[in-house]
Amino acid sequence: MTKDLSFDDLADFAADFKQTPASDVIARAVQENGIDAVSKDLSAKAVLNRVFSVEIETGEVTHQKQSGRCWLFATLNTLRHNFTKKYNLKDFQFSQNYISFYDRLEKANKMLEWAIDLIDRPEDDREYLAMLEWGDDDGGQWANGPALMNKYGLVPKSAMPETYNSDKTAEISTMLNLKLHKAVAHMKKMAVTPTHKADLHAYKLECLREIYRMLVYAFGQPPASFDFEYRDKDKNYHIARNLTPKTFFTDYVAVDFEQYTVLVDAPDHKYGKNYGLPSQDYIFNGKKIELANVGITAMKKAAIASLKDGQAVWFGCDVVKDMDRKEGILDPNYFKKSELFGADLQLDKADRLATRDGQVTHAMTLTGVDLIDGNPTKWKVENSWGDKVGNKGYFVMSDVWFDEYVYEVVVKNKYLQEEDKHVAAKEKEDLAPWDSLR
Numbered sequence: 001m002t003k004d005l006s007f008d009d010l011a012d013f014a015a016d017f018k019q020t021p022a023s024d025v026i027a028r029a030v031q032e033n034g035i036d037a038v039s040k041d042l043s044a045k046a047v048l049n050r051v052f053s054v055e056i057e058t059g060e061v062t063h064q065k066q067s068g069r070c071w072l073f074a075t076l077n078t079l080r081h082n083f084t085k086k087y088n089l090k091d092f093q094f095s096q097n098y099i100s101f102y103d104r105l106e107k108a109n110k111m112l113e114w115a116i117d118l119i120d121r122p123e124d125d126r127e128y129l130a131m132l133e134w135g136d137d138d139g140g141q142w143a144n145g146p147a148l149m150n151k152y153g154l155v156p157k158s159a160m161p162e163t164y165n166s167d168k169t170a171e172i173s174t175m176l177n178l179k180l181h182k183a184v185a186h187m188k189k190m191a192v193t194p195t196h197k198a199d200l201h202a203y204k205l206e207c208l209r210e211i212y213r214m215l216v217y218a219f220g221q222p223p224a225s226f227d228f229e230y231r232d233k234d235k236n237y238h239i240a241r242n243l244t245p246k247t248f249f250t251d252y253v254a255v256d257f258e259q260y261t262v263l264v265d266a267p268d269h270k271y272g273k274n275y276g277l278p279s280q281d282y283i284f285n286g287k288k289i290e291l292a293n294v295g296i297t298a299m300k301k302a303a304i305a306s307l308k309d310g311q312a313v314w315f316g317c318d319v320v321k322d323m324d325r326k327e328g329i330l331d332p333n334y335f336k337k338s339e340l341f342g343a344d345l346q347l348d349k350a351d352r353l354a355t356r357d358g359q360v361t362h363a364m365t366l367t368g369v370d371l372i373d374g375n376p377t378k379w380k381v382e383n384s385w386g387d388k389v390g391n392k393g394y395f396v397m398s399d400v401w402f403d404e405y406v407y408e409v410v411v412k413n414k415y416l417q418e419e420d421k422h423v424a425a426k427e428k429e430d431l432a433p434w435d436s437l438r
Contacts, residue, residue: 020342026038026340030340035337035340036324036335038340039335039336039337039339039340040324040334040335040336041333041334041335041336044331044333044334045327045329045334047377047378047398048329048331048334048378048396048398049396050380050391050394050396051370052368052369052370052378052379052380053369053370053371054304054307054308054368054369054370054371055307055367055368055380056081056307056310056311056312056367056368058081058312058367058382059084059090059091060091060387060392060393061382061383061384061385061386061387061392061393061394062076062077062093062096062384062386063384063385063386063387063393064096064384064385065162065167065168065386066167066168066169066170067100067138067166067167067168067169068137068138068139068169069096069100069138069139069140069169069384070362070363070364070384071139071140071141071142071144071145071316071363072096072099072100072103072140072145073096073363073384074314074315074363074364074365074384075142075145075146075314075363076093076094076096076099076145077312077365077382077384078311078312078313078314078365078410079094079253079255080092080093080094081312081367082255082311083252083253087230087232087238087252088232088233088234089230089232089233090233092156092230093156093157094154094155094156094157095154095155095156095157095158095159095160095161096157096162096166097157097160097161097162097163097166097219097220098152098154098155098159098160098222098223098245099145099148099149099152099154100138100166100219101160101215101219101220101222102148102151102152102222103138103140103144103148104136104138104172104176104211104215104219105208105211105212105215106148106282106283107135107136107137107282108136108176108180108207108208108211109204109208109282110281110282110283110284111131111134111135111136111180111184112180112183112184112204112207112208113204113284114131114134114279115131115183115184115187116187116197116200116201116204118131119187119188119200123188126434127432127433130279130433130434131184131433132181132184134279134280134433135173135176135177135180135181136173136176136177136180137169137173137177138169138173140280141277141280141289142262142289142314142316142363142408142410143262143281143287143288143289143290144280144281144282144283144289146257146260146286146287147281147282147283147286147287147288148283148286149249149253149257150257150286150287151283151286152222152245152246153244153245153246153247153248153249153250154245154248154249154253155222155223155226155245155248156226156228156248159223159226160220160222160223163218163219163220165218165219166218166219172214172215172218172219175214176211176214179207179210179211179214180207180211183203183204183207186203187200187203190203222245223245224244225242225243225244226242226243226245226248227239227240227241227242227243228240228243228248228252240252257287258287259412259413259414260410260411260412260413261290261292261410261411261412261413261416261420261421261424262289262290262291262292262408262409262410263292263294263298263299263302263408263409263410263411263416263420263424264291264292264293264294264299264407264408264437265293265294265295265296265299265349265406265407265408266291266293266353266407266436266437267295267348267349267350267353268349268350268351268353268354268436269293269353269436269437270293271293271294271295272293272294272423273293273423273426273429274290274291274292274293274423274424274425274426274427274428274429275290275291275292275293275428275429275430275431275437276288276289276290276291276428276429276430276431277289277291277430277431277433277435277437277438278430279432279433279438280433280438288428290424290428291408291437292420292423292424292426293423294419294420294423296402296403296406298416298417298419298420299406299408299409300376300402301417302409302411302415302416302417302420303315303366303369303409303411304369304371304376305411305415306411306412306415307366307367307368307369309415311411311412311415312365312366312367312382313365313366313409313410313411314363314365314409314410315363315364315365315366315406315408315409315410316360316362316363316406316407316408316409317360317361317362317363317364317405317406317407318352318358318359318360318361318362318405318407319361319362319364319405320361320362321358321404321405322334322335322401322404322405325385325389325390326389326390327390328381328383328389328390328391328393328394328395328396329390329395329396330381330395330396330397330398330401330405331396331397331398331400331401332398332400332401332404333398333400334398349403349404353436353437354436356436358405358407358436359436359438360407360408360437364381364382364383364384364395365381365382366379366380366381366382366409367380367381367382367394368380375399376399376402377398377399378396378397378398378399379396379397379398379399379402380394380395380396380397381394381395381396381397382394383395407437
């Protein structure tokens with residue numbers, strides 16, 4: 001027996017193809033139209049109407065454009081819904097760009113500090129390679145948002161609007177990572193002296209001065225103060241002058257992130273554990289990532305309780321799976337890919353995580369749910385891809401898709417069951433940088 005494919009094997013494969021019913025017809029359809037289009041089962045849409053028994057009043061959707069800031073947009077979306085109700089506003093937005101500026105600066109600092117800690121490791125060390133791969137991109141975990149806001153505050157979008165580079169981050173990400181990799185390479189070559197650590201930290205600050213300048217060129221200068229000027233829905237005029245980002249966040253937004261918990265469903269990990277990801281905590285004195293692994297049923301119960309109380313829910317999912325972007329549909333029953341190919345293409349959630357086929361690729365906001373006899377059948381999803389997809393930017397998600405591809409939700413502690421509060425209160429067990437929950 002040889003390891004290479006033989007021509008007899010190929011002949012057997014070709015014969016099997018010819019014997020499969022309708023193979024030529026299916027091949028022509030897939031080649032002309034693509035896998036997603038040919039595998040659709042339009043009958044599944046019958047149960048995915050856009051009517052929900054529980055629904056939060058919301059406005060126009062936001063648009064992250066060509067950036068990976070979904071986690072930040074989803075966080076700010078949950079805050080802005082409460083903010084607009086509190087101040088009787090319409091379609092208000094916080095400045096995503098303001099937080100993005102400090103997000104990228106803090107990530108640069110984190111990477112350089114991490115590099116200093118690992119500077120004596122061999123270049124093929126697993127954690128050293130994880131540090132280089134982590135880099136300075138625009139993705140993030142929910143807890144990163146609270147850590148940034150607690151430190152830097154918030155501003156309205158009018159005080160620091162989007163730029164070409166905040167909307168389209170590939171160019172600045174490439175430049176930042178080039179600079180950071182150059183810095184790490186230089187650190188590796190620095191002479192070891194009695195002041196080695198101090199020299200490395202001094203060099204780090206030199207690099208960060210340059211990175212700060214790069215970020216101002218790309219995103220703009222964050223405002224030190226601004227006027228909060230607006231008309232409410234009743235046309236009444238309001239203005240608050242000379243606010244700082246911290247006073248605006250503290251006095252006007254007034255959210256206590258310690259009252260929130262991240263619940264996860266990670267069946268490849270032990271349930272009843274509270275996990276941490278220190279490799280992705282990049283504000284050293286800020287809020288840490290904690291993931292209470294309570295399972296899918298507890299996540300749904302907490303999300304439903306939150307929505308019934310008028311509170312939107314941040315959630316992390318694997319959005320690229322079984323999604324129709326144009327129609328705004330998330331449903332595994334809408335696509336029959338195993339049936340199309342005559343092959344078993346199903347993995348359960350634990351195996352998807354364990355094999356890295358499944359991961360959190362996107363964050364969005366739950367703004368509604370349809371309940372029958374108290375059980376969810378479908379969910380209303382506020383996305384951040386603009387209003388040209390779905391129903392003016394809103395998606396409908398089947399409950400089965402929630403089971404398969406939703407990995408985390410963020411809710412206020414008061415919506416947790418007692419056993420879930422107990423899990424969240426446990427001391428966190430830190431995971432490696434290459435863990436499946438990263």
